[in-house]
Amino acid sequence: xxxxxxxxxxxxxxxxxxxxxxxxxxxxxxxxxxxxxxxxxxxxxxxxxxxxxxxxxxxxxxxxxxxxxxxxxxxxxxxxxxxxxxxxxxxxxxxxxxxxxxxxxxxxxxxxxxxxxxxxxxxxxxxxxxxxxxxxxxxxxxxxxxxxxxxxxxxxxxxxxxxxxxxxxxxxxxxxxxxxxxxxxxxxxxxxxxxxxxxxxxxxxxxxxxxxxxxxxxxxxxxxxxxxxxxxxxxxxxxxxxxxxxxxxxxxxxxxxxxxxxxxxxxxxxxxxxxxxxxxxxxxxxxxxxxxxxxxxxxxxxxx
Amino acid sequence: xxxxxxxxxxxxxxxxxxxxxxxxxxxxxxxxxxxxxxxxxxxxxxxxxxxxxxxxxxxxxxxxxxxxxxxxxxxxxxxxxxxxxxxxxxxxxxxxxxxxxxxxxxxxxxxxxxxxxxxxxxxxxxxxxxxxxxxxxxxxxxxxxxxxxxxxxxxxxxxxxxxxxxxxxxxxxxxxxxxxxxxxxxxxxxxxxxxxxxxxxxxxxxxxxxxxxxxxxxxxxxxxxxxxxxxxxxxxxxxxxxxxxxxxxxxxxxxxxxxxxxxxxxxxxxxxxxxxxxxxxxxxxxxxxxxxxxxxxxxxxxxx
Numbered sequence: 001x002x003x004x005x006x007x008x009x010x011x012x013x014x015x016x017x018x019x020x021x022x023x024x025x026x027x028x029x030x031x032x033x034x035x036x037x038x039x040x041x042x043x044x045x046x047x048x049x050x051x052x053x054x055x056x057x058x059x060x061x062x063x064x065x066x067x068x069x070x071x072x073x074x075x076x077x078x079x080x081x082x083x084x085x086x087x088x089x090x091x092x093x094x095x096x097x098x099x100x101x102x103x104x105x106x107x108x109x110x111x112x113x114x115x116x117x118x119x120x121x122x123x124x125x126x127x128x129x130x131x132x133x134x135x136x137x138x139x140x141x142x143x144x145x146x147x148x149x150x151x152x153x154x155x156x157x158x159x160x161x162x163x164x165x166x167x168x169x170x171x172x173x174x175x176x177x178x179x180x181x182x183x184x185x186x187x188x189x190x191x192x193x194x195x196x197x198x199x200x201x202x203x204x205x206x207x208x209x210x211x212x213x214x215x216x217x218x219x220x221x222x223x224x225x226x227x228x229x230x231x232x233x234x235x236x237x238x239x240x241x242x243x244x245x246x247x248x249x250x251x252x253x254x255x256x257x258x259x260x261x262x263x264x265x266x267x268x269x270x271x272x273x274x275x276x277x278x279x280x281x282x283x284x285x286x287x288x289x290x291x292x293x294x295x296x297x298x299x300x301x302x303x304x
Numbered sequence: 305x306x307x308x309x310x311x312x313x314x315x316x317x318x319x320x321x322x323x324x325x326x327x328x329x330x331x332x333x334x335x336x337x338x339x340x341x342x343x344x345x346x347x348x349x350x351x352x353x354x355x356x357x358x359x360x361x362x363x364x365x366x367x368x369x370x371x372x373x374x375x376x377x378x379x380x381x382x383x384x385x386x387x388x389x390x391x392x393x394x395x396x397x398x399x400x401x402x403x404x405x406x407x408x409x410x411x412x413x414x415x416x417x418x419x420x421x422x423x424x425x426x427x428x429x430x431x432x433x434x435x436x437x438x439x440x441x442x443x444x445x446x447x448x449x450x451x452x453x454x455x456x457x458x459x460x461x462x463x464x465x466x467x468x469x470x471x472x473x474x475x476x477x478x479x480x481x482x483x484x485x486x487x488x489x490x491x492x493x494x495x496x497x498x499x500x501x502x503x504x505x506x507x508x509x510x511x512x513x514x515x516x517x518x519x520x521x522x523x524x525x526x527x528x529x530x531x532x533x534x535x536x537x538x539x540x541x542x543x544x545x546x547x548x549x550x551x552x553x554x555x556x557x558x559x560x561x562x563x564x565x566x567x568x569x570x571x572x573x574x575x576x577x578x579x580x581x582x583x584x585x586x587x588x589x590x591x592x593x594x595x596x597x598x599x600x601x602x603x604x605x606x607x608x
Contacts, residue, residue, distance in 0.1 A: 285402070
């Protein structure tokens with residue numbers, strides 16, 4: 001039996017300073033049966049929080065509606081101030097399908113969920129713009145375009161003129177991605193930019209790699225999004241950065257992951273490092289335990 | 305809140321040919337609430353099966369008694385034949401503590417569970433010998449010694465003269481270990497023996513490494529048990545084997561894991577390979593999900 005069809009939701013909402021408000025908003029999701037909150041990160045400068053939660057379609061739909069409700073109740077966008085551009089109290093709500101081996105959810109499933117959530121959240125008084133894979137027109141795919149143009153566009157759901165307290169929300173679907181950054185042993189951001197230009201798909205580099213050269217904490221950083229981990233797994237992206245940096249006289253000192261990575265990608269790195277081609281989730285104690293608990297005869301979430 | 309106190313049990317029983325008998329014996333454990341069966345391996349030549357299951361103390365105790373009962377019912381040791389030395393229908397029953405971060409069970413906890421299980425299984429008519437960390441005398445620690453001497457020793461629990469159908473069982477507690485084998489690009493077993501001699505703790509090698517040189521499938525294999533993964537993690541053991549093999553003109557072609565490995569040790573390998581010092585279970589999607597499901601408000605095994 002397959003595990004349930006799981007999605008990840010990564011909403012951003014426009015409150016990152018008042019910890020009690022943030023907690024009440026997060027609790028609206030936490031208190032929804034069938035949903036697991038995996039992360040909550042608040043940024044006071046941006047006055048913005050990111051919540052990560054996982055569940056099946058129906059619980060996630062209920063949690064998303066509860067979240068939109070809590071944002072409308074707790075946040076007054078008319079008086080809210082912050083560095084980050086924003087259009088709503090609940091600002092963006094992307095749904096991400098979790099594929100094999102964790103689950104067998106597809107991007108189409110996530111698009112359907114985004115449309116259902118958009119319709120429900122529209123009924124709560126938000127102007128809803130569907131974006132990325134959920135967009136109903138090509139010019140609405142890009143979130144930055146939606147942010148720029150939403151004043152002039154008819155929303156996909158909800159009122160054309162939402163209350164100034166709630167505002168508009170972008171609800172979308174996108175494939176899973178891993179945010180992976182490599183720090184170089186130089187402070188020269190030009191080296192990072194040259195490496196990024198060499199490894200990213202757009203400029204003829206590796207498939208599914210987006211990359212930028214940045215300066216972070218006084219060090220040159222190659223900041224990557226890996227969007228096709230089957231074709232370009234983490235060790236392959238790192239190897240390309242190492243080679244490109246070496247040609248410029250630099251070395252990768254350390255790396256970092258932002259957000260969550262499926263176990264399959266960690267296993268790929270360990271297989272590579274340990275010359276252990278047969279390594280699978282069935283060798284990982286926690287994964288075997290997790291699997292055996294999902295695969296209950298009754299097919300439900302009940303643990304026996 | 306910490307996850308529950310988990311143990312692994314790895315019983316061996318003296319039936320590996322009659323698949324229906326094996327299934328009925330395994331079902332006695334599977335049908336015990338609170339226990340997850342993670343593996344079952346039957347060997348027809350040895351006429352013997354190994355079952356791996358995990359749970360908290362009380363469910364594991366109940367599952368162990370149910371297993372002993374099923375073995376007594378299904379297996380007649382008086383007529384059983386097989387290559388592997390054996391003393392009972394249920395032959396050995398070791399309990400293994402699962403430590404942090406998965407759980408916080410100690411070897412002392414496993415010793416207590418082994419004594420409780422031994423007492424209950426003795427009441428079912430098995431002669432019970434406590435071994436390894438659970439042994440009540442130093443000469444009873446070693447399983448091979450117990451096998452050799454049990455005819456002359458008073459059992460720790462149960463009748464001194466058990467029925468010939470049931471026989472005797474060794475019930476013990478031992479630390480967690482990882483069985484990790486490295487295949488060399490040579491068929492010369494002497495190279496594997498020399499490498500094993502160099503890396504194992506007994507001969508001045510790495511702490512917590514037991515190693516033997518073997519010939520498996522026409523290739524030289526360094527077969528290791530890693531018993532102290534905090535001091536000598538998998539990549540460190542592999543690195544030592546690689547260096548030692550290189551000095552003898554050989555290379556590690558591939559490796560294999562036998563049995564289960566905690567996620568922490570896979571993460572250690574990935575940290576090493578990806579120059580990713582901050583990598584923790586909180587970055588692994590499945591682990592975060594697993595954690596959030598254990599950490600239910602009610603503190604039980606119920607998944608909401």
